[in-house]
Amino acid sequence: MIKRSLSCIMLIDNNPDDNYYHRRVIQKHDPSLKVIEMDSATDALHYLQSAEINSIQPDLIFLDINMPGVNGWDFIEQHREKKQRLHDPLIIMLTTSENPDDIRRARLSGDVIDCMTKPLTIEMLKSVNKKYFE
Amino acid sequence: METEQVKHTELTFQLIVESSPNAIILVNKEGKIAYMNSQTEKLFGYERSELIGQTVEQLIPARYSQHHPGFRNMFFRAPAVRSMGVGRELFALRKDGTEFPIEIGLNPVVTVDGTLVLASIIDITERKKAEERFRLVVESAPNAMILVNHEGMITLVNKQTEMLFGYERNELVGNKLEMLIPQRFSGNHPNHRESFFKKPQTRAMGAGRDLFAKRKDGTEIQVEIGLNPIETTEGNMVLASIIDITERKLQEITLKKQVELEIKNKELEQFAYVASHDLQEPLRTVSNYMQLFEEDYSEKLDEQAFKYIHAVNNATSRMSMLIKALLAFSKLGTNRRLVSVDCTKLVKDVLSDLQKFIKTSGAVITVSELPTINVYETEMRQVFQNLIMNAIKFCRKGIIPEVRVDAEKLADKWQFSVKDNGIGISVSHYTRIFEIFQRLHTTAEYEGNGIGLANCKKIVELHQGEIWVESTPGKGSEFFFTIPPLTV
Incomplete structure (x- = not known):
């Protein structure tokens, strides 16, 4: 896998408190990283599909699974269908779910590269950076 | 001319009697045998000449023959076509002294010599044998069997019936079947029986309905009943085979x-x-x-x-x-699978996992030889781990914890034990400690989440075993659990 550079992370979680906390952790890890918080998968899809307006696009998405309305799986589905973007961020499942079914499903889907359990920590970010980015 | 006529009639009569498949005997008022056919010779083993002129009582077993003249006189007083000895079993006596069961039809015949009685005798030995065979088959059946006639009267029951219903045989035979049916059903039963006899065929009774029977002591049992139509000389009957399905x-x-x-x-x-x-x-x-x-x-x-x-x-x-x-x-226990596990090795693994904890505590742990049995491995490991950890954790201050893991083979299961020399548990807490989130000590005294023993209990019960504790406060506790043999 060609490693890319990480300069922007998108957080998709219906809980804004989690998003804010995770932003803090990310910035503690690397203050130069940009963080985009999205409270819903619909908003996130919208953002990703409007690259001309939103010039800053994420290299990495931390995606929650259990969300009201469009959930994490729906997001992955719809995101895959509209892959005309130039930008194809890596997706990591970040959730409280330790449901073995969810984890198995994530492993099988080629869209999710990793599954992690909340909360995000600096150690987790370090290992992601080392594993997937330069 | 007249004599000729008579002779001719006699001849015809003789021919008819001779060609009959039954033994036929003509007896006069005095009970003397006036005539007999060759079937009679065969059946009784006498020559005709030996019997003609002899009393018919010679052909009757001694125990009946004394009453016979009386019956004979009764017949001659009102001669009519009828069968003899209705309801009684009749027996005849051969020349060689053997007896055999018979059926006799009686016909008055008016002749010049007065009224005679023509007795037509059938040997029913074979039929009796068949009946006996049938009775034996019914008797040896593993189910209760009841033979009921068209009127709903019980004519035969077997030993199983006596056992099932608690009645003696003689309390049943001759009585209405309805005595074995709870009142709330018995009213309708004659109708059911009627419709069975209208179209008799082998079938289960009351398909789709729950059937109940009533025992002598009034208790009810749930039953399954198979019905078989049987044709007998006494008319159509139904043989009911009854299974007690209460247990099922x-x-x-x-x-x-x-x-x-x-x-x-x-x-x-x-x-x-x-x-x-x-x-x-x-x-x-x-x-x-x-x-x-x-x-x-x-x-x-x-x-x-x-x-x-x-x-x-x-x-x-x-x-x-x-x-x-x-x-x-x-x-716990979801996705579990039984495997054969060497418990000695299992406990060794647990001890190596707890190495640090054991070292810090200074505990001395002895493990006897434990069996290899079928268990849910991950869960069983947890049981040993919890019990050993507890044994070390609940130690008395200043006393080196000593823990002993043991197993004993009982008649039908293995009994494991984990013994310590710790603080002990008072009897009043023997049950409570196995309930979830129940703790006897503050977190400051002994760290814990109150779930370890609840886990152990749930796991041991998954294995269909039991767990309990015996303890002396201030001296130590011994936890026991049993594991029965489980099939993989």
Whole structure:
């Protein structure tokens, strides 16, 4: 896998408190990283599909699974269908779910590269950076 | 001419009697045999010349023959075509002294010599044998069997019937079948019987209905009944074969309850899973934001404030631990699979996992030779781990913990024991310690989540075993659990 550079992370979680906390952790890890918080998968899809307006696009998405309305799986589905973007961020499942079914499903889907359990920590970010980015 | 006529009639008569398949004897008022056919010779083993002129009582066993003249006189007083000895069993006596069962038809014949009686005799030995065979078959049947006639009268029952219903045979035979049917059903039974005899065929009774029978003591049993039409000389009958299915029905109910319980358990597991998951979320938020709070406001906080934050953090991490334990408890035994496990090795693995803990405590642990048995491996490891950890943890201050793991083969199961020299448990707590979240000590005294022994209990019960404790407070405790043989 060609490693890319990480300069922007998108957080998709219906809980804004989690998003804010995770932003803090990310910035503690690397203050130069940009963080985009999205409270819903619909908003996130919208953002990703409007690259001309939103010039800053994420290299990495931390995606929650259990969300009201469009959930994490729906997001992955719809995101895959509209892959005309130039930008194809890596997706990591970040959730409280330790449901073995969810984890198995994530492993099988080629869209999710990793599954992690909340909360995000600096150690987790370090290992992601080392594993997937330069 | 007249004599010729008579002669001719006699000849015709003789021919008819001779060609009859039955033994036929003509007897006069005095009981003397006036005529007999060759069938009679064959049947009784006498030559004709030996019998003609002799009394007919010669052909009757001694125990009946004395009453016979009386019966004979009765017949001659009102001669009519009828069968002899209705309702009684009749026997005849051969020349060689052997007896055989017979049926006799009586016909008055008016001749010049006066009225004679023509007795037509059938040897029913074979039929009796067949009846006896039938009776034996019925008797040896594993089910209760009852033969009922067209009027609903019981004509035959077997030993099983006596056992099932608690009646003696003679209390049943000759009585109405309805005596064995609970009152609320017996009213309709004659109609059912009527319709059976209208179209007799082998079938199960009361298809789709629950059938009940009434025993002598009034108790009811649930039964299954098979009906077989049988043609007998006494008319059409029905042979009912009855099985007591009370036990089976009880088992069905138990099984149904078991299935319901399993579903309930599954629901509960799912509930615990979802609940613990949802509980974990806000808890995490609390602890995350306590951290942010500390980071952002540390300069403005005094020592007291940090103490509060510390208390909140302690509480949240403890609650998080409890929720995780609850989740683990609810998941216990799902996806379990029985495997043959060498328990000695299992315990060794546990000890190596606990190495650090054991070293710190200075505990001395002895493990006897343990059996290789079928268990749920991961779960069983947890049982040993919890019991050994408890044995070390609940030690008396200043006394080196000594733990002994043992196994003993009982008649139908293995009994394991984990013994310590710790603080012990008072009798009043023997049950409570196995309940979830029940603790006997403060966290300050002994760390714990109150779930270890609840786990052990649930796991041992998954193995259809039992767990209990025997203890002397201040001296030590011994935990026992049993594991029966389980099939993989």
